[in-house]
Amino acid sequence: MTLRTGAHMVSFLALLPLLSGCSGGAKETNASGSSPAASTAAVSKYDAGPRAGEQPIDEHLAKSGEQLFKDKGCSACHAFGAKLSGPDLKGVSMRRTALWMENQILHPEVMVKEDPISHELFAKYALQMTNQHLTPPEAKAVIEYLKHQDHEQTEVH
Secondary structure, eight states: OOHHHHHHHHHHHHHHHHHHTTTTSOOOOOTTSSOSSOSOOOOOTTSOSSOGGGSOOOHHHHHHHHHHHHHTTGGGTBOSSSBSSSOOOTTHHHHSOHHHHHHHHHOHHHHHHHOHHHHHHHHHHSOOOOOOOOOHHHHHHHHHHHHHHHHHHHHHO
16 A cells, blocks of 8 residues: 555545444435435424524515625525535525524534534535624524525525
8 A cells, every 4th residue: 555545544534433423413404394315303402493484584684694695705605506515505594493593604613513413514515614703693694684585485486
């Protein structure tokens, strides 16, 4: 075995626990809120309760959130109705609570370690969400934008 092949093997073995150790975690759900592969969802202390999209939309905040989404470059990893390097955001406000989304936006490095849903997304995409250093009010504005997008898409289809 060459030195280069040995280094690749060590890298693979180091990643193996991350790839295989997530089988008991959360399952990403489809737009209807059900898992494509199974009917059980992981338990997250941040994702209990009503879905964010079930709450009224603050359109003024949604406009600010749209601008933040653009300014922070969120569209480099996320789209609505398509997977890029990060998860598809279509329907996210009906899959997640506002609390879960806020924590994911504000503290992605903590969430990937402590939250089963975030941990599974990291395993699936092999990419941790970048901390954009938003304030809590800015995170709420982005969430309002995500709710607005989900509402707009359900009206069209």
